Amino acid sequence: MNMEHYIIQTVMGLIGSVAFAVLFGIYDRKLIWIAFGGGAGWAVYLVCTSGGHSRFVGLFISALCIAAFSEILSRVIKAPVIMLLVPMLIPEIPGGDLYYTMYYLVQGNYTEFGNYANQVLAEAGAIALGIILASYAAKLIFSVHAHAKQYVELRERKNEEECYKE
Amino acid sequence: MVQSEMGEIEDKNGKSDAEMNMYLSSAVEAGALLLMYGAEVSRVEDTIMRLCVAHGFSGAEVFTITSSIVVTASCSDGRKLTQTKRIRMHVNDFGRVEKINALSRKLCAGDIDPKVFRRAIVRVRNSRGAPPLLNMCMYMIISASLSVFFGGTWADGAAAAISGIVLFAMVRMSEILRMNSMIQAMVCSAVTALAVLILVRIGIGSQPDKIMIGNIMLVIPGIQLTSSLRDMINGDTVSGLLSMSDAVLKAVCVALGFALVIIALGG
Known part of the structure; x- marks a missing residue:
């Protein structure tokens, strides 16, 4: 696998993400963000796997990055997270392996079926875990932020009341 | 602050079952559209809960699975209303999810009133898809x-x-x-x-x-x-x-x- 192949693959993944986004009813400027996220997510996966990690670690880390990016972006441009997240994840979706799993099941080749079934579940699980971790981290950060804000306001009010008493 | 809230609750108390049922059905309809067009289950439950509170209910219990929604909303005078919605079709259309999300955000902030919300939801449901x-x-x-x-x-x-x-x-x-x-x-x-x-x-x-x-x-x-x-x-x-x-x-x-x-x- 050479560099040229990686670049072609990333660009093709990016085009696939954008086309799926259009199919899912997104027509405005968000497509640019989705193109960026889809391409960058696959680039992260390629960097991880060529750095010697297994493909599950690669998928997990790239899903984590994509989910974190779409959580932040959704709060900046005020859009639902899911509409950014799902198109961006298209290159990582294990559709091909899911097909081979079922293909070997239909053919009656149970050894290959078992291998592929394990692989698909592990891949989808790695992606799902990445998404969940990022979304809970975002929730945690924002709730800590809200609590801190509340605390500061409460304290200011107390100070004002004390001033008033004096 | 407390005074105005109390006043609002009393105002809503006077409303008939039919009217409250209509409010509940527009909240359920919005949730059903979200679910149909690809939003997550947890988000649908959260949205219906918020919409019920924004429509003047004192609270709501929502149970959602991919094929059905059950909501029991309670009014502040103790009445309880229940509605169920069966969802048979699932299509990914995030454009509509975004529109409904924006509408319910506006309703919760008090920018539009329930009647306008209801009409807008119907419009989103009936709008044409992509060519x-x-x-x-x-x-x-x-x-x-x-x-x-x-x-x-x-x-x-x-x-x-x-x-x-x-x-x-x-x-x-x-x-x-x-x-x-x-x-x-x-x-x-x-x-x-x-x-x-x-x-x-x-x-x-x-x-x-x-x-x-x-x-x-x-x-x-x-x-x-x-x-x-x-x-x-x-x-x-x-x-x-x-x-x-x-x-x-x-x-x-x-x-x-x-x-x-x-x-x-x-x-």
């Missing part, structure tokens, strides 16, 4: 780019674009004929596999499996499988199991359609 020609182009682009992505050559990509048109025509036709979704997956993939094998015989593209992978990504429920696992990890176990078994069944049907043709013609 078929655009969707066909997207089917071509997705097939071509993903078949190159999974290791096909440029010629394979071109062949995938052509078989993408066949796939789109089949999907469109089975939607018009209202086919069962499992049968639809099987028939669509069988015809597409046939088209791919014919293309390879003619001499466009050389690796039938790489060409088919581009088309498969459009019919195989990979997104559904991933999001069902996400629902399960998130705590919505029932919804996750439902959509996962649906995804696996559909994947079997897709593989059956492709495999039947490949085994029969020896691709």
